[in-house]
Amino acid sequence: MSKRAKIILIVIAVLFIAALIWFGKKNKSAVIEYETEKPFKTTIVKKTVATGIVTPLEEIEIKPQITGIIDKIMLLEGSKVKKGDLIATVRVVPNEQALISAQGRVNNIKINLNNAKVAYERNKKLFDKGVISRADFERFELTYNSSKQDLQNAQNDLLIIKKGSAGSGGAANTNIIAQISGTILEIPVKEGDQVIQSNNFNAGTTIASIADMSKMIFEGKVDESEVGKLIKGTDIDVSIGAIEGVKFPAKLNFIAPKGTEESGAVQFKIKADMSLDEKYFIRAGYSANADIVLEKKDSVLAIKEALLKFDKKTEEPYVEVKLADGTFEKRELKLGTSDGVNVEVLEGVTKDDEIKVWNKTSKDDKKNNN
Secondary structure, eight states, rough: OHHHHHHHHHHHHHHHHHHHHHHHHHHHHHHHOEEEEOOEEEEEEEEEEEEEEEEEEEEEEOOSSSSEEEEEEEEOOOOEEEOEEEEEEEEEOOOOHHHHHHHHHHHHHHHHHHHHHHHHHHHHHHHTTTTSSSSHHHHHHHHHHHHHHHHHHHHHHHHHHHHHHHSSSSSHHEEEOSSSSSSEEEEETTTEEEEEOTHHHOOOOOOOEEOOOOOOOOEEEEEEHHHEEEETTTTTEETTTTTTTTTEEEEEEEESOOEEEEEEEEEEEEEEEOOTTSSSOOOOEEEEEEEEEEEEEEEEEEEGGGGGGGGGOOOEEEEEETTTOOOEEEEEOOOEEOSSSSSEESOOOTTOEEEEOOOOOOHHHHHHHH
């Protein structure tokens, strides 16, 4: 055999060995061992989380009965009060124009009263002598009595402008007292501030806000996609950001009939009565989250959501079930409630089926997805 023929045989042998090695590696890489899991019975709870705040059930704002200046503040924010306790006093500062006008009205009525008195006394003497009739005399008497009443009314108006009251009620008008028992949440004014009384055209100046801190509610919002699943009376758990690791039970008692649009989504307000723990002091305005159960299924057949695949054409969910010969068969599923980890299976597999765990990807898997 020539040298050239030997070289050709050696090259052919090397190529043959390389081909065998390449095919061996290819066949070896094509073998993928998949783990399997079986469906199981479990309880699936679908929840939603509503964000909001903790606020008192009863909170009122105390406003003055007169316009004036804050003379003295007796209590501080956070103080506990009983109904009737004095919170602050208001000093009346009369309006000069109103004061002059009221004083002028009193003087005018005094002049009219003096004239009416003179006429009354003159005609009374004539009536006593029988010169004039009773009807004529009664007209002068009525004018005199009316003038006396007008003077009394004008003097009362003048006192109200000067002191805030025409009688013993002056202290009641200038004293700001608690209307309910509770805790003073806020006193937004300070001594020397001017305050305005509440009337038909002005809400008035708030001197203090008081709330019963023993009765708190959770107030939050839920999305329109979930509000239809809420039911009044549902038990919920409220977690307060400032108190870690503690959940307060609450009962849903209000779902708003009208939503409001926020950032492109419609939100509905909800409220829930909270059951408090005496070990914790809950402050008004704490941020909180409420876990609300939307749906609960007990002892249903379920699988992990990680086992699911979705057909790209039909978008239907499916899994691959292991057969007796070790191959896998595609099974389309009908799903029920999901909690984000486990999902209820209504149709498609049984509790004895072994489902492929998608730990690796092969060409066959890609073909199934396509």
